[in-house]
Amino acid sequence: MNKSILIAAGVVLGGGFAWGLGSDNLITVNNSISLQWNDNYYQAPTNKTATAVITEQPEILVNINRENTYLGVHYRPSFVWYSNPAIQRREVVNHELDGNWNQTLSSRITFSIAETLRRGIQPEMLDRNNALIFPDQSYFENTLNGTMGIQLRESTRLDFSGRYYYMHYDDEAIATNSNYSIASAGLALRQELTQATTVSGSFNYDQAAYPQANVRSATTKSVGLGVDHSFGPRLLSSLSGGYQFKGFTSSAISGQNSPYGNFSLTYLFDPRLRLTAGGGYSLWEADITNYASQERLTGFASLGYDISARLSFFASGGITHGKYRADQAAIPGAVVIEGANQTSVTGVTVMDGTDSIYQFSARLSYQINRHNWVDLGYGYTTVKSDLRPDFDQNTYDVSWRVSF
Amino acid sequence: MKIISAVVAVVMGAVTLCSAATTNTPPQTAQVTQIELAKLIVELAHLSRLLPPNPSDADYFALLMANNIAPEKGWVADQPVSRYDLARVCVLALKQGSSVQSPENPQSWIDYLVDKGYRIDTIGLATKPLQPLAVPVGPTMFSNRGQLMPRVVPSGDVQYGALMQPVREYFKPLSSTATSSNKGARI
Numbered sequence: 233m234n235k236s237i238l239i240a241a242g243v244v245l246g247g248g249f250a251w252g253l254g255s256d257n258l259i260t261v262n263n264s265i266s267l268q269w270n271d272n273y274y275q276a277p278t279n280k281t282a283t284a285v286i287t288e289q290p291e292i293l294v295n296i297n298r299e300n301t302y303l304g305v306h307y308r309p310s311f312v313w314y315s316n317p318a319i320q321r322r323e324v325v326n327h328e329l330d331g332n333w334n335q336t337l338s339s340r341i342t343f344s345i346a347e348t349l350r351r352g353i354q355p356e357m358l359d360r361n362n363a364l365i366f367p368d369q370s371y372f373e374n375t376l377n378g379t380m381g382i383q384l385r386e387s388t389r390l391d392f393s394g395r396y397y398y399m400h401y402d403d404e405a406i407a408t409n410s411n412y413s414i415a416s417a418g419l420a421l422r423q424e425l426t427q428a429t430t431v432s433g434s435f436n437y438d439q440a441a442y443p444q445a446n447v448r449s450a451t452t453k454s455v456g457l458g459v460d461h462s463f464g465p466r467l468l469s470s471l472s473g474g475y476q477f478k479g480f481t482s483s484a485i486s487g488q489n490s491p492y493g494n495f496s497l498t499y500l501f502d503p504r505l506r507l508t509a510g511g512g513y514s515l516w517e518a519d520i521t522n523y524a525s526q527e528r529l530t531g532f533a534s535l536g537y538d539i540s541a542r543l544s545f546f547a548s549g550g551i552t553h554g555k556y557r558a559d560q561a562a563i564p565g566a567v568v569i570e571g572a573n574q575t576s577v578t579g580v581t582v583m584d585g586t587d588s589i590y591q592f593s594a595r596l597s598y599q600i601n602r603h604n605w606v607d608l609g610y611g612y613t614t615v616k617s618d619l620r621p622d623f624d625q626n627t628y629d630v631s632w633r634v635s636f
Numbered sequence: 637m638k639i640i641s642a643v644v645a646v647v648m649g650a651v652t653l654c655s656a657a658t659t660n661t662p663p664q665t666a667q668v669t670q671i672e673l674a675k676l677i678v679e680l681a682h683l684s685r686l687l688p689p690n691p692s693d694a695d696y697f698a699l700l701m702a703n704n705i706a707p708e709k710g711w712v713a714d715q716p717v718s719r720y721d722l723a724r725v726c727v728l729a730l731k732q733g734s735s736v737q738s739p740e741n742p743q744s745w746i747d748y749l750v751d752k753g754y755r756i757d758t759i760g761l762a763t764k765p766l767q768p769l770a771v772p773v774g775p776t777m778f779s780n781r782g783q784l785m786p787r788v789v790p791s792g793d794v795q796y797g798a799l800m801q802p803v804r805e806y807f808k809p810l811s812s813t814a815t816s817s818n819k820g821a822r823i
Contacts, residue, residue, distance in 0.1 A: 260768045293682050293768045302679045330685040346689050377689035391690040427712055460694035465710020468698050498698040500706055508702050536773060541734035597771060635770045
C-alpha cells in the first residue's frame, strides 16, 4: 500500500510540476467505467463461476514538448469490484504508470528513456470447496529502457540500448521460485538502402537472475539481421531473425541454442480500414513453473474499421504456443532422474509438453460527441495444454469513456 | 555483467567521438521530413509508450498507420512534408477525417483546418491543436517479458483496439501422475 501511495504521490507531483511549467504543457484527464460479465472468473475447466465486474479507470496523461525535449507520463489506476459473493476478495486496485523522456542532444545524437510500472492485484482463488485454484499472484513489474541513437551518416544509425526488467511477486511461496530480473544490453546498426528499404544488424546480451531460485538463472546472447521494407504507400513490413545462445547457471539444466524470428505487416486498405498482422518464434521465460525456459511461437492479426464518422470496429486474434522440455525442469535443490521424455524431480513428474493460448476480442466504439464514447466488447480466451488444466472464458462488456 | 560494462564503455566512447565530430560540423538546416513529422505526432498523440525502446522509422510509421494517420501517398522517411500532407495528417490525428468535405481533394484538408480557425503556416502551428488520442491502438499485443530487446513493446495491457483478457501464469506444482498424454516432443 505504501508503494501505491508513493506512486500516486509521484504522479500528482509530476502532474503539478508539469502544470506549473506553463500553458504549452498539456495535461489530459480521461475516465472510463465499464460493466463486464465474465463467465469463468476462476479460469476453471469445469464448474465455472460467473460474475459481473465493474471497473472504474481514471487516466492522467501529461505531455511536455520542447524543441529538443519530450516528456510524457501516463498513469491509470483501476478500481475493480466483483459482484459474486463467492469470490473471496471482491475489491482490488491495480496501477499502470508509463513515463517517456526523449532528448535530442545534437543533430546526430538522441537518447530516450522509457519507464513502465505495473502493479497488479491477483488475490488467491479458492473454489466452492475451499480448494486452492490459484495462489495469490499479486505483483510488481517494472521495465526501464534506455537508448542512445547516433546518426553516423545520413543513412546510417547506431543504437545502444540497455534495459532492466524486474518482476516481484507478493506471495512468499511464489516469490521463492519466480521473482526475477533481467539486465540487458544491445546494439543495433541500421542502414537505409533505399527510401523503401532499411536493413539492420543487432547483438543482444540478456542476463536473467532468479535470486532465490538460481537454478533458473540464465544468460542469452543473440545475433540477428532485420529488414524494414515498404511495399508501397500503404503496406509496411518488418522482418528480423537470427540465432540465440542460452546457457543456464545450473549444470543440471540443458542449455539451448535456437534460431529466432519476428515479422509484422501493417496495411492501410483505404482510409477507413487498416490491418496489422505478425508473428514470432524465440526462446522465452517460462510461464509455467517447474520449467526454466520455453520455445514460444506467436501469431496475431488485428483490424480496425471506421464504419462511419462516429462508429468504429476493432477485432484482434492471437495465438501463443509454448513448448516445454523435461530436461529444462527447474526445481531448486531437486534431484533430476531422466527417463523417456519425462523427468522425475523429487516425486513431481515433469514432462515434455505444450501450452497453447488462443484469444479473440472485438469491440464496437461509438463516439457520442467530441468527449464521450460508448463501447461494446466481447472477448474469448481458451487454453489447451499438456501442463495445466484447459479452460475457456467469455467476457462481454459495455463501457463509457469520457475525455475531459 | 562484464559484457554489459564493456557495452557501456563502447557507448561512452562512441558518444565522445561523435560529439567531437559534430562540434566541427556546422548545424544543418533542412526541410522538415516526414519522419520528423511522424515523431512529433507520435509524441503529441501520446503514443510513445506503445513504441519499442529504440524504434526504427518503420515502427513510427506502423504505429501511426495502425491509428489511421498517414499522408495520402503513405509515409516516406526522407520526403519533405508538404502543406497538403501536413493538413491531412493533422486532421487525421484530430480524428476528424470523416468531416472533410472532399477528402480526395488535397485542398479540402487545408480548408477544413482553416475553417476551424487553425493555422498551418508552420509545423508547430499546425500541430498545436493535437491532443492525446482517446482510443490509442498499439501495433502488437504481446508483452515484453524476456523478448529480444530491439523489438520489445510495452508490457501490460497494450491498447490494441480490442482488449485481451490476461491469462494467469501457472504456478501450481504439477501432479505426480500425468493426467494427459505426452504430446510434446523432445528437441
